[in-house]
Amino acid sequence: MTDHRTRSPLMRIILLLLATALLTACSPPKPPQLQQATLLPSAKPIAGFNLINQKGEAFTPDDLKGHWTFAFFGYTHCPDVCPTSLGMLGRVMRRLKESMQPDAMPQGLFVSVDPQRDTPEMLAKYVAYFYPDFIAATGDPAEILRLTRQLGILYIKSAGDKDNDYLIDHSAAVVLFDPDGRFHALFNVPHDADKIASDFLLIKNYYEATR
Amino acid sequence: MKRRLTLLLLSLITSVAAAASGLLVDGAWVREAPPGASMMAAYLVISNPTDRDARLVGVESPAFAHVMMHKSATVDGMARMLHQDSIPIPAHASVALEPGGYHLMMPAPETPLSAGDQVEFLLHFDDNSSVRVTAVVRKKP
Numbered sequence: 627m628t629d630h631r632t633r634s635p636l637m638r639i640i641l642l643l644l645a646t647a648l649l650t651a652c653s654p655p656k657p658p659q660l661q662q663a664t665l666l667p668s669a670k671p672i673a674g675f676n677l678i679n680q681k682g683e684a685f686t687p688d689d690l691k692g693h694w695t696f697a698f699f700g701y702t703h704c705p706d707v708c709p710t711s712l713g714m715l716g717r718v719m720r721r722l723k724e725s726m727q728p729d730a731m732p733q734g735l736f737v738s739v740d741p742q743r744d745t746p747e748m749l750a751k752y753v754a755y756f757y758p759d760f761i762a763a764t765g766d767p768a769e770i771l772r773l774t775r776q777l778g779i780l781y782i783k784s785a786g787d788k789d790n791d792y793l794i795d796h797s798a799a800v801v802l803f804d805p806d807g808r809f810h811a812l813f814n815v816p817h818d819a820d821k822i823a824s825d826f827l828l829i830k831n832y833y834e835a836t837r
Numbered sequence: 838m839k840r841r842l843t844l845l846l847l848s849l850i851t852s853v854a855a856a857a858s859g860l861l862v863d864g865a866w867v868r869e870a871p872p873g874a875s876m877m878a879a880y881l882v883i884s885n886p887t888d889r890d891a892r893l894v895g896v897e898s899p900a901f902a903h904v905m906m907h908k909s910a911t912v913d914g915m916a917r918m919l920h921q922d923s924i925p926i927p928a929h930a931s932v933a934l935e936p937g938g939y940h941l942m943m944p945a946p947e948t949p950l951s952a953g954d955q956v957e958f959l960l961h962f963d964d965n966s967s968v969r970v971t972a973v974v975r976k977k978p
Contacts, residue, residue, distance in 0.1 A: 702873055702875070703874070703876050704918070705870075705876035705877055705942050706878045706909045706936060706937065706940050707918075709871060709874070709878075710937055712871075713977070743875075748873040749873075752874065755871040755872055780914075784918075793917075795917035796915065798911050798916035815911050815916075
């Protein structure tokens with residue numbers, strides 16, 4: 627009789643279960659199945675930019691750190707797509723607020739790509755209409771470009787009769803920054819607030835489990 | 838006569854507005870402008886139960902200096918607004934002017950409109966018929 631035959635079948639099953647449990651615990655969690663978000667293969671650090679927030683203060687990469695940030699790029703003269711997207715992001719915030727601690731809530735950022743017409747004072751009132759905690763940023767066109775070109779966000783002036791009467795074509799995507807201030811995921815249109823909120827929670831859990 | 842009466846009753850009950858040509862306009866609303874926004878958008882649904890293709894060729898309103906017809910479209914991830922000279926309303930079809938698609942664009946009036954206010958629009962079609970509709974201002978994202 628060899629040794630292993632002396633082990634009872636029950637003992638064998640217990641050993642097998644233990645081994646499986648150990649293997650499962652040691653293997654990394656699987657990336658989440660997402661409905662709307664596209665995760666970057668690896669989160670992308672964002673290099674320096676100097677913008678102005680809605681209070682007229684500096685807004686730099688440091689302001690993206692320590693919390694998650696949803697960002698949308700547009701302009702206040704846009705009557706259809708921007709209010710629709712910001713209203714949708716407001717719904718994402720309200721949905722997340724139901725289940726998240728206030729200090730863990732992501733921040734919602736509107737970046738105006740129209741500094742010629744959008745001032746910090748205007749932006750402060752504009753974004754608060756959609757969600758009281760929303761923040762905004764704009765600034766020197768070169769500084770806006772320093773941020774947007776790292777994200778693949780595009781914008782260009784289009785049709786307009788007069789100098790100050792123009793439209794802007796702009797990327798419709800919502801960008802997600804992680805608490806390290808890195809470009810982490812992208813939400814393409816069409817946007818659905820419920821799906822974005824649930825994707826965000828999955829992304830956040832996965833991020834925390836794989837740190 | 839009976840059909841006319843039905844349409845009249847329908848328009849009274851549901852605020853559907855009808856043109857002499859048989860086009861119906863329903864569900865008109867204006868998005869309340871967020872503070873600081875200089876432009877506003879209005880939305881409605883136009884139904885064409887007739888056998889003839891129609892076009893919306895112009896819109897005016899006593900509440901706004903002018904009303905433009907636009908279409909938002911997202912192409913390759915870029916949201917753009919395209920000016921429309923007219924909007925086709927094919928026979929036996931309904932065309933919705935809705936967020937993210939066709940819409941009316943107006944400069945915000947000096948006295949801001951708030952949710953609950955009502956404004957009138959006069960829609961002109963290519964057969965020279967017109968429809969007058971009342972739109973409600975709504976705070977809707």
